[in-house]
Amino acid sequence: MAVGFLQRERIVAPPGWSRWLIPPAALSIHLAIGQAYAWSVFKNPLAATMLQGNPAAGTLTALPFTLGIVMLGVSAAVFGTAVDRNGPRWAMFMSMLCFSTGFLVSAFGVSIGQYWLVIVGYGLIGGIGLGIGYISPVSTLIKWFPDRPGMATGLAIMGFGGGALIASPWSASMLSGFGATGDNPQASGVALSFLVHGLVYAVFMSVGWLLVRVPPDGWRPTGWHPDAAKTGTLITTANVSANNAIRTPQFWFLWVVLCFNVTAGIGILERASPIFQDYFPDAGTQIAAAAAGFVAILSLSNMVGRIVWSSTSDIIGRKNIYRVYLGVGALLYLLITLTGNANQVLFLIASMLILSFYGAGFATVPAYLRDLFGTYQVGAIHGRLLTAWSTAGVLGPVIVNAIADAQIAAGVQGPGRYTVAFSIMIGLLIIGFVCNELIRPVHERFHEPVGEQAISPEGAKAA
Amino acid sequence: MSTHSESADVRSGPPAVAWLAWVWVVVPFLYGLYQLVIKIPALFGG
Numbered sequence: 001m002a003v004g005f006l007q008r009e010r011i012v013a014p015p016g017w018s019r020w021l022i023p024p025a026a027l028s029i030h031l032a033i034g035q036a037y038a039w040s041v042f043k044n045p046l047a048a049t050m051l052q053g054n055p056a057a058g059t060l061t062a063l064p065f066t067l068g069i070v071m072l073g074v075s076a077a078v079f080g081t082a083v084d085r086n087g088p089r090w091a092m093f094m095s096m097l098c099f100s101t102g103f104l105v106s107a108f109g110v111s112i113g114q115y116w117l118v119i120v121g122y123g124l125i126g127g128i129g130l131g132i133g134y135i136s137p138v139s140t141l142i143k144w145f146p147d148r149p150g151m152a153t154g155l156a157i158m159g160f161g162g163g164a165l166i167a168s169p170w171s172a173s174m175l176s177g178f179g180a181t182g183d184n185p186q187a188s189g190v191a192l193s194f195l196v197h198g199l200v201y202a203v204f205m206s207v208g209w210l211l212v213r214v215p216p217d218g219w220r221p222t223g224w225h226p227d228a229a230k231t232g233t234l235i236t237t238a239n240v241s242a243n244n245a246i247r248t249p250q251f252w253f254l255w256v257v258l259c260f261n262v263t264a265g266i267g268i269l270e271r272a273s274p275i276f277q278d279y280f281p282d283a284g285t286q287i288a289a290a291a292a293g294f295v296a297i298l299s300l301s302n303m304v305g306r307i308v309w310s311s312t313s314d315i316i317g318r319k320n321i322y323r324v325y326l327g328v329g330a331l332l333y334l335l336i337t338l339t340g341n342a343n344q345v346l347f348l349i350a351s352m353l354i355l356s357f358y359g360a361g362f363a364t365v366p367a368y369l370r371d372l373f374g375t376y377q378v379g380a381i382h383g384r385l386l387t388a389w390s391t392a393g394v395l396g397p398v399i400v401n402a403i404a405d406a407q408i409a410a411g412v413q414g415p416g417r418y419t420v421a422f423s424i425m426i427g428l429l430i431i432g433f434v435c436n437e438l439i440r441p442v443h444e445r446f447h448e449p450v451g452e453q454a455i456s457p458e459g460a461k462a463a
Numbered sequence: 464m465s466t467h468s469e470s471a472d473v474r475s476g477p478p479a480v481a482w483l484a485w486v487w488v489v490v491p492f493l494y495g496l497y498q499l500v501i502k503i504p505a506l507f508g509g
Contacts, residue, residue, distance in 0.1 A: 018478055162492050162496075207488075
């Protein structure tokens with residue numbers, strides 16, 4: 001139960017409160033927790049200092065990130081209902097507390113030479129902050145922007161992609177400045193970097209929980225009315241609780257859609273640099289820089305896709321946009337499989353579109369859930385759906401890396417190394433496409449009775 | 464149930480604090496974007 005200034009009742013927007021304060025509040029959380037994808041910059045400094053000489057250093061330095069992503073999915077699922085019950089300020093505050101504490105515990109662990117504290121700090125405690133933070137602004141944004149839910153959630157979730165863009169160069173320069181890299185790396189430099197990260201992110205994320213407000217009951221944007229709004233066969237005006245949502249086939253079809261869309265994107269993203277170098281080995285001495293450019297352009301596509309395609313879904317509908325992500329995505333994978341390295345421009349465009357669909361799959365799914373299940377406990381339902389992400393995070397790299405490594409061991413050269421892996425991705429996208437086609441409106445037996453639908457702490461408790 | 468509309472209860476234009484909030488998130492975002500974009504020319508032999 002949230003107390004004092006964290007209570008939902010304390011953050012009902014007063015007259016004069018602009019709804020355009022909510023996206024930056026959400027972004028201050030997502031831009032911070034998106035740091036998770038920049039974890040790799042800490043790997044070498046940790047391996048070269050406190051894990052120096054340890055033969056398992058590679059695995060050990062990956063463990064905080066892996067545990068963090070697992071905890072993201074687990075905590076989003078476990079704490080989703082609490083997030084809806086207690087409101088966004090409580091959720092954002094808890095996210096800040098866990099995420100920053102994770103860095104501070106890691107700093108302490110490095111300073112006393114106890115690596116397990118880095119795993120517990122960043123991976124376990126920080127990972128809980130990732131999960132709560134990821135879902136914290138979603139239902140609030142949907143309520144403030146009922147006219148543009150795809151755009152609103154796309155903007156926030158784009159921030160998660162942007163977080164790594166900020167953290168990667170910032171963390172690298174800090175590690176260098178504190179003497180954690182170079183010829184004589186010092187563990188104290190890593191500890192100091194963790195400490196600064198924890199403090200700076202605490203300040204940066206505080207803007208989120210200070211600014212966020214929930215709209216008063218019955219509030220709506222000027223000129224927008226629920227009855228006059230764009231409606232489709234899937235868009236409901238009823239509400240479904242989180243506990244009921246997971247009993248519907250729609251939830252599990254969407255789970256498969258998200259899981260396989262993410263798996264297909266990770267297939268390229270996770271191994272982007274080697275894929276480029278295998279496809280275009282003729283880039284000569286500049287191949288490493290060119291591959292880094294390829295990774296950068298994919299990151300950009302991933303981020304831009306989140307806002308562009310998610311906003312487009314407000315116009316053409318959620319089911320149609322997932323037809324594009326999955327159907328066109330499968331065709332693009334087929335294109336790069338068939339054409340190989342014959343045309344670099346074609347390869348680049350296809351890869352960029354695939355990655356834009358990958359990011360957009362994350363960004364559009366909260367609005368899809370809103371359409372199917374209403375706004376009542378959309379945050380909690382979103383939290384449960386994110387277990388698909390955790391699953392895909394294992395599936396994608398395993399498929400691409402295991403198969404590519406086997407092809408390399410068999411002596412296969414060039415694009416042929418990825419033919420089998422990309423063919424599997426095409427199959428997964430087709431299965432996702434079929435699941436999307438099977439999504440129908442939720443049966444009314446799952447709807448909350450009228451009167452239980454108010455978006456309130458009491459209502460959330462009823463679930 | 465009472466209804467409130469944006470025109471009645473909420474200003475149509477963002478107040479100063481909204482601009483500051485946007486600057487708070489956009490400035491670091493632009494820094495990250497710049498650091499990313501400068502790597503792209505290498506892809507085309509730059």
